[in-house]
Amino acid sequence: MKEQISDFFNKIGLFSPLDFTDPVTYFIPGFILLIAGEIFLYQIPHKLFTKRMIKDDLSSVGLGIGSVLLDFGMKAITLSVYFWIYNNFRLTDYFGIENFNDFFTWKWQLDHWWLWLLVLIVQDFGFYWHHRLSHKIRLFWTGHVNHHSATHLSLAIALRQGWFEIAYRDIWYLPFILIGFHPIMIVMMHQFNLIFQFWPHTDAIGKLGWFDKLFNSPSNHRVHHSRKIEDLDKNYGGILMLWDHLFGTYKAEEQKTTDYGILHNISTYNVFHIVFDEFGKMVKDVKRAPNWKAKMNYIFKAPGWKHDGKDERISILQNDLKQKSNSETQ
Template sequence: MEILLSNLPNPFAYFMPVFALLIVGEAYISYREDRELYNFKDSVASTWVGIGAAVFNTLTKAYQIGFFFLFYELFEPVRLKYLGYDNLGWAWWVWVLCVIGDDFNFYWHHRFCHTIRLFWAAHVVHHSSEKFNLGTAFRNGWTIFLYKPIYWIWMPLLGFHPIMIALCMSFNSIYQFFLHTTLVPRLGWLGQIFNNPWVHQVHHARNIEYLDRNHGGILLIWDRIFGTYLDKDKNLETQFGVLHPPTGHNPITLNFHEFNDIWKDVKQAKTWRERVMYVFGPPGWSPDGSRKTAKQLQQEWRANQEIPVPADAEIHQSV
């Protein structure tokens, strides 16, 4: 396994020049057209968070792939006995299945990052910027790599080679870099199948109606199947970031502020149920309703939309 890991190519190394050129190009368009897509302090924060994420990802890469190898080799006799093969090999169709399986895993990993507070604490840094640009793609949580492989266990168990899984995960991440921009319009029928910047803006928005939508990586089919897809409303101003943003641009604060808030809530909790819910409940959960989850906020928002408008509303407004 050590030989395989040492020979494992890092796809990101080949794409970094492309990423850099695109970020420079987007920043130039922003400056030329006065779009204010970038903010200096925000961009510096994204850079440091991205560097930290790259370091943590590198340090945990052996653990992640070793984790996959454990299940891959442990279940080889089981596959031989009950499925009639020792592994799935490297055929083209296996690669296709691996890409699809990886994207399915990413959807659920990503969705739970938004609906379980402990996982949200690891992921919130990615949403903390109020700017939506290509640099935002590098804002990845430093602790997310510790639990992310759990969602992929079934793949080495079935005989997908760990190296193939790791490469598919990398390609998925590379693809998602290109989602973080407001300069790409609707993509027609392609935009109905593949994740794209138009619908990913919904995912990064803090508009109440947009919360917890469009979790897919490459394909939109998972959001459509599991009821989380929402197209962007071109008539609605998209507001990026989180409802309760952290103070400042310190990368340490950006990565760990929500963990600190969880600890504060757990310490003041009155029952074990409250403690468990503060950790594993949805973000925003509170026992007395003083804070709201995304679902509760959306229920209130929908209720307000249904309030009938008085016939003389225009008269009152014009007076």
């Protein structure tokens, strides 16, 4: 069966996803055990395992299954484009793999540990901008908002992946392929990044001191998923908090919150409603826009922009909150 599937992709000119060993698959049993452990050791004893949470988590699992199926096909396109650019247009061989058979030996891995460290840094940098722009451009937000639409935080929410997001999340790594980083290393590091991002989706772990300043953690990610105005659009890093510190988007957790979700939460657990809700709202806004400039703004400006009524972009709301706070202290 594997050979038949690989032959099918090769015949249509695409890299077969089955020829890529996805490290995420090896961690699935661990994900299941950790989710179960969180339920029985934390949520049930603290009386947090409610019907609403169960429905939210089941929706997350449904979104996760859909994203896995869609990602299978997307990997074929992504790796095909990556290899085409790498083989024909790469600017240097310094970051590449001379003999791909050597890549699967311990000797090559030990000799090239520094290359993995470099790939981690550049891939996480690409992920930071993918994640940040997914919050700042409404078209991309229609794909990412699904992940934020849960009204609680648990390890199961890590599975709540947007389907539209799969279509554009790999474009941010194209410059690194052009520079000469090998496609397999970039894609594998992206998957390792996703694996790392699983455990910060929990309320069960408190602050971790110095670790919170350097790495993505439950404390940092609670801020990212919080609905409080002052917490919105913060802590975008996948593994490292370095980029948030550099670009002014880092915010330490001041007080643990239980208010999660999006600015205007949606009251549905239907997987397809969750996936298409924001996209449908964007289409309606584009249709009612009075001119082409407004139509483009509804697509490419930050979520919350309106041609009429209150501007609910996060930057505007946070500025209003800051001015209100300043006036109250004077």
